[in-house]
Amino acid sequence: MGTLTIGCFPGLVGSMAYDFSLKLAEAAVDKGHKVNIWFSGNATGSVKANQKHLKDYSTGEKYIKTLLEKGVEICTCEACTVARGVKKDEGIEGVQWNAMHWYLAKIHGSDRVLQIGGE
Amino acid sequence: MGDVKLSFVVHKPQYKGETSRLAITHAIAYQTVEILLDDGDTVTPTLCFIGEGVLGFDKDQKAMDLYGITSTEAHLKNCLLVDLNVMMCKEDMEKYGISEDVLPDADEMGADMKVQVVPYAEIEKTMEEAQHVLFF
Numbered sequence: 001m002g003t004l005t006i007g008c009f010p011g012l013v014g015s016m017a018y019d020f021s022l023k024l025a026e027a028a029v030d031k032g033h034k035v036n037i038w039f040s041g042n043a044t045g046s047v048k049a050n051q052k053h054l055k056d057y058s059t060g061e062k063y064i065k066t067l068l069e070k071g072v073e074i075c076t077c078e079a080c081t082v083a084r085g086v087k088k089d090e091g092i093e094g095v096q097w098n099a100m101h102w103y104l105a106k107i108h109g110s111d112r113v114l115q116i117g118g119e
Numbered sequence: 120m121g122d123v124k125l126s127f128v129v130h131k132p133q134y135k136g137e138t139s140r141l142a143i144t145h146a147i148a149y150q151t152v153e154i155l156l157d158d159g160d161t162v163t164p165t166l167c168f169i170g171e172g173v174l175g176f177d178k179d180q181k182a183m184d185l186y187g188i189t190s191t192e193a194h195l196k197n198c199l200l201v202d203l204n205v206m207m208c209k210e211d212m213e214k215y216g217i218s219e220d221v222l223p224d225a226d227e228m229g230a231d232m233k234v235q236v237v238p239y240a241e242i243e244k245t246m247e248e249a250q251h252v253l254f255f
Binding site (some may be wrong): 102 | 120123125134136138141144145146148149151152154155156162164165251253254255
């Protein structure tokens with residue numbers, strides 16, 4: 001089995017690319033692959049806990065928690081996240097907070113990398 | 120595992136969105152990645168600007184004065200200062216009428232590197248040689 005690292009940059013709301021990233025991650029981990037997800041840019045807003053899932057909008061929290069339970073490593077760019085007013089103690093438990101070198105380090109150990117671009 | 124070559128390819132113009140800038144800051148992060156890697160492991164990025172990605176790098180930008188944000192000029196200088204390989208697509212610069220003379224350098228900061236204006240074929244070669252291509 002391989003290691004897949006996904007760089008996820010689109011915002012939680014307004015682009016299905018975010019949903020695609022998480023669903024792809026789940027499909028890969030269910031097949032037995034090791035998966036890492038890096039949130040940067042607008043995707044970092046999705047690590048805030050206590051999201052209300054309205055049916056007209058995507059939700060990140062439910063999928064993030066499921067992925068964490070399945071062993072996916074998820075890390076958010078700390079600078080991007082705090083720039084959006086999300087504090088560490090407001091974040092979803094289990095999501096790591098780090099700098100951009102976390103992403104590069106995970107890429108270093110990956111067989112495949114998918115960069116899912118943002119806006 | 121040794122060295123892993125990465126190609127950051129930016130096709131969106133600076134300032135229009137966030138990701139074109141994030142490409143630069145992510146590439147610069149190669150400077151500190153070794154703290155998370157095993158001894159002897161390294162990451163070597165090349166930052167390539169193609170299409171509209173060549174826009175927004177003119178000298179003497181006033182982004183800090185006008186918008187309170189770091190200019191892409193400053194980011195580009197930081198790239199050169201940390202010995203990052205930066206390539207601009209020659210054909211796309213010509214297409215937008217951008218002269219090499221308007222591109223900033225970081226000579227005053229003591230950088231050895233300069234922005235390289237190269238034919239697209241050279242950028243394509245860089246992508247082929249990279250283990251991973253990240254498209255911004």
